[in-house]
Amino acid sequence: MVKIAQLSCGTEYSGIQKEIEKAAETFNAEIVIPDVNLDDIDEAYERFGLSCASSSLKLMIARAMSLVDGKNEADAVFICTCFRCAEGAIARNEVRRLIQDNTNLPVVTYSFTEKTKASELFIRMEALTTVVARKSILAREKQEGLTLGIDSGSTTTKVALMENDKIIGTGWVPTGDVIGCANDGIKQALENTEYKLDDIEGIGTTGYGRMTIGKAMGAQLVQEELSVNSKGAVYLANSQKGEATVLDIGGMDNKVITVNNGIPDNFTMGGICAGASGKFLDMTSKNLGVDITELGGLAQGGNYRNATLNSYCIVFGIQDLVTSRAAGAKKADIASAACYSVAEQVYEQQLQEIDVREPLIQVGGTSLIAGLVDAVENILGGINVIVPEYSQYIGAVGSALLVSGIRNFDEKDIKKYH
Secondary structure, three states: OEEEEEEEEOHHHHOOHHHHHHHHHHOOEEEEOOOOOHHHHHHHHHHHOOOOOOHHHHHHHHHHHHHHOOOOOOOEEEEEEEOOOHHHHHHHHHHHHHHHHHOOOOEEEEEEOOOOOHHHHHHHHHHHHHHHHOHHHHOOOOOOOEEEEEEEOOOEEEEEEEEOOEEEEEEEEEOOOHHHHHHHHHHHHHOOOOOOHHHOOEEEEEEOOHHHHHHHHOOOEEOOHHHHHHHHHHHHOOOOOOEEEEEEEOOOOEEEEEEEOOEEEEEEEEOOOHHHOHHHHHHHHHHHOOOHHHHHHHHHOOOHHHOOOOOOOHHHHHHHHHHHHHOOOOHHHHHHHHHHHHHHHHHHHOHHHOOOOOOEEEEOHHHHOHHHHHHHHHHOOOOOEEOOOOHHHHHHHHHHHHHOOOOOOOOHHHHOOO
């Protein structure tokens, strides 16, 4: 059983502690609270060097220091504080940095509310247990044999067919009926090859529909998208050695992952509203009367300063767009402002939760929107941003790559996700 050390403040008072434990247990993990002596708290707090008024945060810091000093053992770390507490947010980030700088433990950070449920934590707990339990698979750098990866996302379903470390076929269809879309994507991927579905040696699935597709197709790998996407990204960007950051602005949520030698070690995901996601850009393109594939180029010819789109809400964001158009703003300026708005929100909500490591690999369907990539690069102060070939297929590529490392399929690998 994977041991996840919980470093937190306020989970007992908010009533979500049982939800955290339930989420961990779902993925065969155990939440452990590091033990500390009363005498150690002041010493650890002084060493940490951050002044906090909350005694609970001081205890959290002491528990973190005990992990760093080897007084307590764990396989991974879950750090969480209340989203309403500014002091907690600062402490959470500094504790995350302490753990990352002084241990090799994978870390997930989270800001909770009193309404947080176990289901909201599933992908984070699953990612932590995956990194611990499947590190040898995640470390593999080459794909072998003939394997198929399926990424069933919220808006699109992607498929990648790989043979001996090469992508030989791809499929891309809007997500509707989960199984039907997967089958359509597979047909596209096989279309210009000599192979049939029966020839495929291994199937891997990821994304929101991974369990349904995995069960229907007898997939050998059914894995959450945080670890799969990060693996696909560093593989495509030829960045499997050393450090990197993966940014995936999705149709419904966003993911930022730091990677060290091909192994993810810190995850952050989510967002306040879809105003910080690809869905907002899709709605923007429709409002402007252009195809989503044209939005990026249009944005590059505009100036975001000439239009006001800065709402954190997707509804009010579109309202800002309509108001800007009524005031005479050019389409190019509105497209630029939309890209900049999404990039700015991703920076404020997620990129500040991690230490960005170069290169930053931007992936997913939104990575094809050039104006968004430019906005991210601009907001980060000119940091090196890479958009690799096949960047929109990272989940499918990661699945096809990782499944080639599984030799024996156990039915429990799928059953445990239900």
